[in-house]
Amino acid sequence: MNNKDSNISDLYVTLLHYPVINREGNIIISAVTNLDIHDISRACRTYGVKRFFIVTPDKEQQKISKEILDYWIYGKGGQLNPDRKEALQLVEIKSDIDSVRNEILKKTSKIPLVIATSAGYKGQVISCQNLKRDFLFNKNNKRPLILTFGTAFGLHESVYKNVDMILEPIKGSTTYNxxxxxxxxxxxxxxxxx
Amino acid sequence: MNNKDSNISDLYVTLLHYPVINREGNIIISAVTNLDIHDISRACRTYGVKRFFIVTPDKEQQKISKEILDYWIYGKGGQLNPDRKEALQLVEIKSDIDSVRNEILKKTSKIPLVIATSAGYKGQVISCQNLKRDFLFNKNNKRPLILTFGTAFGLHESVYKNVDMILEPIKGSTTYNxxxxxxxxxxxxxxxxx
Structure with missing residues (x-):
């Protein structure tokens, strides 16, 4: 992963397709989006993220995701575009966030910290700066970090009750979020x- | 545009589909990508960018782009999703970078500065920090700024010869770019x- 800084804690990214909400705030399983897999795995590879987990409990969606990955890792896609292959090799498909947590625990023998993200969460959040200082670049933190994102209209509220921290929303220079x-x-x- | 900071220079974003290069380094016209229009206009709206110009000389591609915009601004898309409409209202379709330059000159009576971006440019570049200090947040700079991006495998070298500055490539925490x-x-x- 050739991270410039070896004192950095292991960071994982998870993209949840359930439980997320639709426009009306109802809980749904969203469909996996091909470009999410590509764009996010490329960003993860750029920044030295350890693994990128795509989470959906839907077996059909898991199958489609697996076919996309196979094309880019073992098929024509990867032959034509080795850079893309390198990024997509970071991707793993899981049924739920607990399976992600358990897999990391099994591989590292460390209980990961789960950090949710949100565009408009109103409760207590941790700033990016403090997450870096206290966890990501803190040698005393031995626990891997899982950064968790929601698709559709965002993570369902039940997710926020089962995480260790919630990261501050991104604020641009306007109120549009x-x-x-x-x-x-x-x-x-x-x-x-x- | 409710920018937090009114001392900021006007910033525009341009996405070029010509002249760009393919995998082999040959000059091509790339196809407009629906998700580029959506994702980039949403980011532009978030950060208070004045306009987002999609540049292609291909009439058919211009027509397709116009249809996408119409759907989201005047059609069902905008009715169902007003936030998306708000972002896509920033978008304008142009044939070339000179038309972008001229339009801004006409509207603001100021000659804009064109800043190219690149994933791997090896020549002299300006850092994001210096661009902010010397131009974007410098009250003495009266010229609007056009941030220019390439599609496909990046901007053709001819673009770099006709710009005012080249912005430093984004470096993550690995060598993957x-x-x-x-x-x-x-x-x-x-x-x-x-």
């Missing part, structure tokens, strides 16, 4: 790791 | 304007 999840991931990774 | 243009725009806007 409707970034795509692809752009939000890129901005957070740049703020935390550049 | 293959971000999507959508993510690159978001990161630059965050670095410059957050």
């Amino acid at each position: 409707h970034l795509s999840v692809r752009c939000a991931v890129a901005i957070y990774l740049d703020r935390l790791l550049s | 293959h971000l999507s243009v959508r993510c690159a725009v978001a990161i630059y806007l965050d670095r410059l304007l957050s």
Whole structure:
């Protein structure tokens, strides 16, 4: 992963397709978006993220995601575009956030900290600056970090009750806060790791 | 545009589909990508960018782009999703970078400065920090700024000869530098304007 800084804690990114909400605030399973896989894995690869987990409990969606990955890792896609292959090799498909947590625990023997993101969360949040200082670049923190993003209209409120921290929303220079999840991931990774 | 800071210079974003290069380094006209329009206009709206210009000399591509915009500004898309409409209202379609330059000159009576971006430019570049200090947040700078991005495998070298400045490439925490243009725009806007 050739991170410039070896004192950095391991960072993982998770994209949830359930439980997320639709325009009306109802809980849904969203569909996996091809460009989310590509854009986010490329951003993860750029910033030295360890793995990028795509989370959906839907078996059909898992199958489609697997086919996309196979094309770019083992098929024509990867032959034509090795850079893309390199990024997509970071991707893993999981059924739920607990499976992500358990996989990291199993691989690292460390219990990861789960950090949710939100475009408009009103409760207590941690700033990017403090997350860097106290966890990401803190040698005393031995726990890997999982940065968690929602698709559709965002993470369902139940997710926020089961995480260790919630990261401050991205504020631009206006009151408009409707970034795509692809752009939000890129901005957070740049703020935390550049 | 409710910018927090009224002392900021006007910033425009331009996405070029010609002249850009393909994998082999040959000059091409790339196709307009629906998600580029959406993601980049949303990022532009978030960070108070004045206009987002989509540049292609291809009449058919201009027509397709116009249809997408119409759907989201005047059609069902905008009715269902007013936030998306608000972002897409920033978009304008132009044939070339000179038309962008002339339009801004006509509207503001100021000659804009054109700033190219690149993932791997090796010549002299300006840092984001200096662009902010010397131009974007410098009251003595009266000239609007046009931040210019390339699609496909990047801007053709001829573009770099006709710009005022070239912005430093985005470096993550690894040597991998293959971000999507959508993510690159978001990161630059965050670095410059957050």
